[in-house]
Amino acid sequence: MKIYTSIIVLFAAVAALAQEPAAETVGDSAQVAGIVFNGVVQDSSFAPGEKLNVEILESGEALQTTVGTPFSVVLPEDTLWNVCVTNSDTAGAEKEKCYELVYTGSERSFSQALGEAFAEPDSTHAAAGDSAGAIPGDSSGVILSGAQAESKDLDPNSAAPADTAQPNDVNVDDLLAAGDNTKVTELKKVVVQLRKRPKRKPGESVVTAKSIKRMPGLAEADVIKSVQALPGVVASSDFSSKIYVRGGAADQNLFLFDNAVVYSPVHFFGLFSTFLVEGIDDVQFYKSGFPAQYGNRLSSVLKMEGRAGGQDTVNEWFSKSSIKVSTFAAQLHTEGHQGPARWVFAGRTTYIGYMLDLMNAVGLLDLDLDYEFTDLQGTFMYNVTDDTRLKFSFYIGKDRLSFDPLYMDWGNVAIPINLTHRINGNWDYNVTLAYSEFYQTMKISDLMSIEMFLYTFSAKQWLNYRGIANHTLTFGYELEYDYERYQEKMATVSVADIQKPLHHVGFLQDAWKITPDYLLQYGMRFNYHEASEHFGVEPRASLTVNLDDSKTLEFYGGYYLQYLNALVYTDQETLNDFYYPATKTTSGRQIKPASSWLFATEFSQRGILDDYDATVGLYYKTQNNLNTFVTQLDTSEDSKSSKLVLADQFGTAEAYSFGYELSLRKEKGWWFGGINWSQSISVMKTNDGTKPYYPSWHQPYALKMDLGLNWRGPEESMSVHPTQKDMYLRSSVVLKYSAGMPISEYKGYYLSEHIGHQEYSDEVVVIPGSRNAARQTDYFRVDVKAIDVGREGKWNFSWTIINLTDHENMFFTFYDTRKNPPEKTSISQFPFLPIMLSYEYYF
Structure with missing residues (x-):
């Protein structure tokens, strides 16, 4: 799949350790404490020099930067982070992009990480079958390995653009002000996803x-x-x-x-x-x-x-x-x-x-x-x-x-x-x-x-x-x-x-x-x-x-x-x-x-x-x-x-x-x-x-x-x-x-006998109670989607049961004056409905 050349975002694929870490390796991944992530946003949808806010959703840590300006942010101890970049903190914001970073790198020296992070592309680094490719998939993404990017179509429903990063546009000296003896950790694979998870606005x-x-x-x-x-x-x-x-x-x-x-x-x-x-x-x-x-x-x-x-x-x-x-x-x-x-x-x-x-x-x-x-x-x-x-x-x-x-x-x-x-x-x-x-x-x-x-x-x-x-x-x-x-x-x-x-x-x-x-x-x-x-x-x-x-x-x-x-x-x-x-x-x-x-x-x-x-x-x-x-x-x-x-x-x-x-x-x-x-x-x-x-x-x-x-x-x-x-x-x-x-429940009724123009007639008079002084019986309902099965973007079948317990929930009560004597009648809401079926096919 072709990746368009316009730059969506550039996150430098290098994270410097804030301190000497203790890395615990499990398989091909490692968990590192105290990681500092260094990056710069170069996104064509943001204007050059535009003010931005960067937030780590897991920690709530936020900072301000501008397009094209390097920044650093501390990542919590984890192997997955969600980073959101927006041009405003408020309801007036029109643009916000969120990215998911998956760390699977290992600890190495600064010179080794620097050399590999900006090396020439090697098609073997980003194989889809690599363990680092385990991506929670509900939107499209880009898998990065060093300077190389390979597209991976995770969800055709996604409306988020995803394009290659250009590491050569970054001044490494500006990004990493670290000594030769400082150990760093490379984010060997980064999954960049535009996820529909906007920052919640007040209220x-x-x-x-x-x-x-x-x-x-x-x-x-x-x-x-x-x-x-x-x-x-x-x-x-x-x-x-x-x-x-x-x-x-x-x-x-x-x-x-x-x-x-x-x-x-x-x-x-x-x-x-x-x-x-x-x-x-x-x-x-x-x-x-x-x-x-x-x-x-x-x-x-x-x-x-x-x-x-x-x-x-x-x-x-x-x-x-x-x-x-x-x-x-x-x-x-x-x-x-x-x-x-x-x-x-x-x-x-x-x-x-x-x-x-x-x-x-x-x-x-x-x-x-x-x-x-x-x-x-x-x-x-x-x-x-x-x-x-x-x-x-x-x-x-x-x-x-x-x-x-x-x-x-x-x-x-x-x-x-x-x-x-x-x-x-x-x-x-x-x-x-x-x-x-x-x-x-x-x-x-x-x-x-x-x-x-x-x-x-x-x-x-x-x-x-x-x-x-x-x-x-x-x-x-x-x-x-x-x-x-x-x-x-x-x-x-x-x-x-x-x-x-x-x-x-x-x-x-x-x-x-x-x-x-x-x-x-x-x-x-x-x-x-x-x-x-x-x-x-x-x-x-x-x-x-x-x-x-x-x-x-x-x-x-x-x-x-x-x-x-x-x-x-x-x-x-x-x-x-x-x-x-x-x-x-x-x-x-x-x-x-x-x-x-x-x-x-x-x-x-x-x-x-x-x-x-x-x-x-x-x-x-x-x-x-x-x-x-x-x-x-x-x-x-x-x-x-x-x-x-x-x-x-x-x-x-x-x-x-x-x-x-x-x-x-x-x-x-x-x-x-x-x-x-x-x-x-x-x-x-x-x-x-x-x-x-x-x-x-x-x-x-x-x-x-x-x-x-x-x-x-x-x-x-x-x-x-x-x-x-x-x-x-x-x-x-x-x-x-x-x-x-x-x-407003009716209290009862009585029969009123009156003289009309031509004849005598009996009429039922219903006695109303105070306005909204009564209540329906308590409401209880359980709905179950017992089966929701399918393939992402291919087909779906579901079976839903409404009012599983067949509970009678009152809707309205009245006296039926057509009957003699008048009968107090209640109308219920939804009964037990076990045949709610749905089939959806994508093509």
């Missing part, structure tokens, strides 16, 4: 595409379900993929696909989230302290980037394609790479209605449902120059549901265009032009219909500046135009409402590395919303303190505004949200944006007993000016219905929430997984004089556990296939135990 959680695919699901890898597994994130039921974060409502979460907003990324029945894993990189999720460049939401930001397709070192129109067939859906994807262009396209459709008919026939379910959806997703990336990159993406999703007498259809469209341009080593410019669309129709026979169409056009540009030592400044401007049409018909009454708000946003942020152990990120967000005539300022700050190499303490505080909110008609969960902007009522009353103060702190410790990472978090959040739907109109009696706007029927509510979260994870080894526990309280109070109540997403406690097992495979596993080393066999299990969600 951010990263969910990898790899972990999403590993989780048990309804035969489909699910982006949103993977986020629901995090502490502090509530999933209200099996039938929804909505998320509720730290006491906030579902509409308070900002979903971004390549910086374009996606309003309601859900499909029916909780079976699928909208985004296709084959087309995205890792998912960035902020549930605390998200930066000032993100706004118009109160609770969280879930950011997905479209993946660059194709292999780095090969120009192919179809580098990789796949077809996937599961119990409920079929999916197709393809990707390629030609010169400066790379792309990936994916699509999915469902045949869930036919499968439900089959399950009904065999007695597994009793559900008559006519439902279908489609998803299309793609990314095209073009490197105009070494300094300029253009990226075009799209997502299109459509759903249709018929469940007599209910009919619904809805859909999402997101089309972002992103341009990134590096001006020089200190400046880079970014711009996003995006179009988003969300529509839905809901009809109940001929009695009622609701339609909503929401179109968003946005332009956002921002600059990152790194010219001040230890500072990264980010400042930008965003303009958003929304067109919303809402129409409600009930019997002979029809109300139509059109809103066209314009939203101006400016933001400033600075990430100040006060010392190597203190990072302060602070900023302001300025809003002017024309429809509500509201000017708002949002201050935000976070402080990260590295107590030592393994312990970190973080503090967050901020004020958040939301000008586009969902309408809440009932405490029962709805499939989608109906959005409406802050505006003015017919009588001139101003609808203020929803607002929130958030304060949180988090302590984390890495490397407990070498393999475990622990996190403890606390938070307190207020919410104000939340929109509620009331029946009393805010207008005069002589106003005509044609002049009314939906805001005339708005009331307001206040809320607060607080809680704590505990998490313990193990990411390495043949078994991996984690456990997290959270307890919280959420309380809401409307301004109509009623007493406070728990919102429908209030979850007092939750225990979530996941476990993955690598029985066989090229990664860390119990065994390796004797002939097919890329063959894997895995299993995984997910457990959730939590408090039941709040419900």
Whole structure:
């Protein structure tokens, strides 16, 4: 395989011993204490003289350097290190590359190591079968031996460039200032890998595409379900993929696909989230302290980037394609790479209605449902120059549901265009032009219909500046135009409402590395919303303190505004949200944006007993000016219905929430997984004089556990296939135990006899209890991916069992007044589903 001549990175293949080591040789490898690694970064994607940060992930040790300047860093006692090079410490960083160094050298004198490290290439040094070639393989790499480099294709999925090092470009005298008697150790083989393991930013959680695919699901890898597994994130039921974060409502979460907003990324029945894993990189999720460049939401930001397709070192129109067939859906994807262009396209459709008919026939379910959806997703990336990159993406999703007498259809469209341009080593410019669309129709026979169409056009540009030592400044401007049409018909009454708000946003942020152990990120967000005539300022700050190499303490505080909110008609969960902007009522009353103060702190410790990472978090959040739907109109009696706007029927509510979260994870080894526990309280109070109540997403406690097992495979596993080393066999299990969600339970009923116009009749009157004063029974569910077998980049088969214990989790309870006497009835969530199958083939 051809290795392109552009220099990706140069790490000098020499490590000088800081002291006289005691080397213990096992086979062909040795473990050496106190190794000093000397290197220099010469990467064409970084500008000459650009400021860089170098970090050893295992120890947390970090230093600052510039492109082309030699540096030295101490490696801990190990034979494998992960070195990350980035041009920023902050959320404004656009470039970060991580490399895995595998030491297998032996101790020798300085003159011997120097001579061999820069000797002429010898093809015998980097044989793939050498013991040093045992590489954890989930991305492409380059094996170096002295001055010679030989490519090794480890994973065609990798989107990371990997090229040869040029040791002759290095001044050895600058790299090694050591005496003739100093003993050194050569890193005889170095595996240079670009791994999708970015440095975590303040307040951010990263969910990898790899972990999403590993989780048990309804035969489909699910982006949103993977986020629901995090502490502090509530999933209200099996039938929804909505998320509720730290006491906030579902509409308070900002979903971004390549910086374009996606309003309601859900499909029916909780079976699928909208985004296709084959087309995205890792998912960035902020549930605390998200930066000032993100706004118009109160609770969280879930950011997905479209993946660059194709292999780095090969120009192919179809580098990789796949077809996937599961119990409920079929999916197709393809990707390629030609010169400066790379792309990936994916699509999915469902045949869930036919499968439900089959399950009904065999007695597994009793559900008559006519439902279908489609998803299309793609990314095209073009490197105009070494300094300029253009990226075009799209997502299109459509759903249709018929469940007599209910009919619904809805859909999402997101089309972002992103341009990134590096001006020089200190400046880079970014711009996003995006179009988003969300529509839905809901009809109940001929009695009622609701339609909503929401179109968003946005332009956002921002600059990152790194010219001040230890500072990264980010400042930008965003303009958003929304067109919303809402129409409600009930019997002979029809109300139509059109809103066209314009939203101006400016933001400033600075990430100040006060010392190597203190990072302060602070900023302001300025809003002017024309429809509500509201000017708002949002201050935000976070402080990260590295107590030592393994312990970190973080503090967050901020004020958040939301000008586009969902309408809440009932405490029962709805499939989608109906959005409406802050505006003015017919009588001139101003609808203020929803607002929130958030304060949180988090302590984390890495490397407990070498393999475990622990996190403890606390938070307190207020919410104000939340929109509620009331029946009393805010207008005069002589106003005509044609002049009314939906805001005339708005009331307001206040809320607060607080809680704590505990998490313990193990990411390495043949078994991996984690456990997290959270307890919280959420309380809401409307301004109509009623007493406070728990919102429908209030979850007092939750225990979530996941476990993955690598029985066989090229990664860390119990065994390796004797002939097919890329063959894997895995299993995984997910457990959730939590408090039941709040419900307004009916206390009972009585028969009321009244006189009508023509006749006497008996009517059942159901007596409601206090609002959300009762709870569903506790929730318990175990999902098992019993078999996950295949060959890397070739094929995969999986078998998943949903609700292994067949636990009856309550969804809703009511009195069936059609029966005499009326019968109290409960509807359960997912039953035992043992036939979740999936087969995927790559070609």
